[in-house]
Amino acid sequence: MEKVFAQSKKFFSLSTEEKMKVFRDKKNRGYTPFLDETLDPSQQTKGDCKEGFYIGPEMKEEETEVWSPKPFHGPNQWPSEDLLPGWRETMEKYHEQVLRAGRKIIRLLALALNLEMTYFEKPGVMDSPMAYIRLLHYSGEVSIPEKGIYGAGAHSDYGMITLLATDGVPGLQICRDKDASPQVWEDVQPVPGAFVVNLGDMLERWSNGLFRSTLHRVILTGEERYSIAFFLDPNFDCLVECLPACCSLSNPPKYPPITSGHYLIERYKLSYKN
Numbered sequence: 001m002e003k004v005f006a007q008s009k010k011f012f013s014l015s016t017e018e019k020m021k022v023f024r025d026k027k028n029r030g031y032t033p034f035l036d037e038t039l040d041p042s043q044q045t046k047g048d049c050k051e052g053f054y055i056g057p058e059m060k061e062e063e064t065e066v067w068s069p070k071p072f073h074g075p076n077q078w079p080s081e082d083l084l085p086g087w088r089e090t091m092e093k094y095h096e097q098v099l100r101a102g103r104k105i106i107r108l109l110a111l112a113l114n115l116e117m118t119y120f121e122k123p124g125v126m127d128s129p130m131a132y133i134r135l136l137h138y139s140g141e142v143s144i145p146e147k148g149i150y151g152a153g154a155h156s157d158y159g160m161i162t163l164l165a166t167d168g169v170p171g172l173q174i175c176r177d178k179d180a181s182p183q184v185w186e187d188v189q190p191v192p193g194a195f196v197v198n199l200g201d202m203l204e205r206w207s208n209g210l211f212r213s214t215l216h217r218v219i220l221t222g223e224e225r226y227s228i229a230f231f232l233d234p235n236f237d238c239l240v241e242c243l244p245a246c247c248s249l250s251n252p253p254k255y256p257p258i259t260s261g262h263y264l265i266e267r268y269k270l271s272y273k274n
């Protein structure tokens, strides 16, 4: 984990010109500059005070034909090996390891929903997940919520689960009851060596609200901050619809079925300028 953070810092300390060479492409891989994303347009007066870098599953040669027309599926972008030796190798290794950890948590979620342990690993469900690392770097400015300035605006993650590693600098807050008014925000204390696991909106939809996605935001205190999110989401074509065990005549499905890919596209459209 230390190595991943060290490499992440090295990337973000490159010149803007270098970083823009790997600007986020149409498959959503690569660099996202400061203010590029606005996670809570209803409250924010400017974009999130963070820059980021997306890394997803690498497209294998033999899959090119099948995957390449699909949004989110494609090869990664990498900074040059001369500039950042070992960077790609570190990130690929981390992707493999964090995906393994994520799969274990998903098994536990299946058991908690009284499903067979491997329910979500079945073909067409999450056997070929959209699994993205996102390196993040927050600026050293101070967030002013009254003025709509946030490190990351309030949001819940879009997919199944997120495994979030932070560098120990505070800033992450959660709201336990997203329907409360006014909302109550609590600091999440960094725990060395541990991930914060956020439940996402697709899990909420699948479980008909039994599992609630976690509303969270980042409030900056003037100290630079680094974090690394890993978003683990169902296959692009997986239809996310209320699980039979989570609904009944008296508790009908609260959300219409939607494919994972289309849901993600809609959510990204709302938070990115292009």
Ligand SMILES: O=C(O)CCC(=O)C(=O)O
Pocket (backbone or CB within 6 Å): 134, 136, 152, 157, 164, 166, 172, 216, 218, 226, 227, 228, 229
């Ligand atoms: O940096 C953090 O602690 C939170 C990041 C986050 O919420 C996200 O990228 O979705």
Ligand SMILES: [Fe+2]
Pocket (backbone or CB within 6 Å): 155, 156, 157, 216
């Ligand atoms: Fe998030």
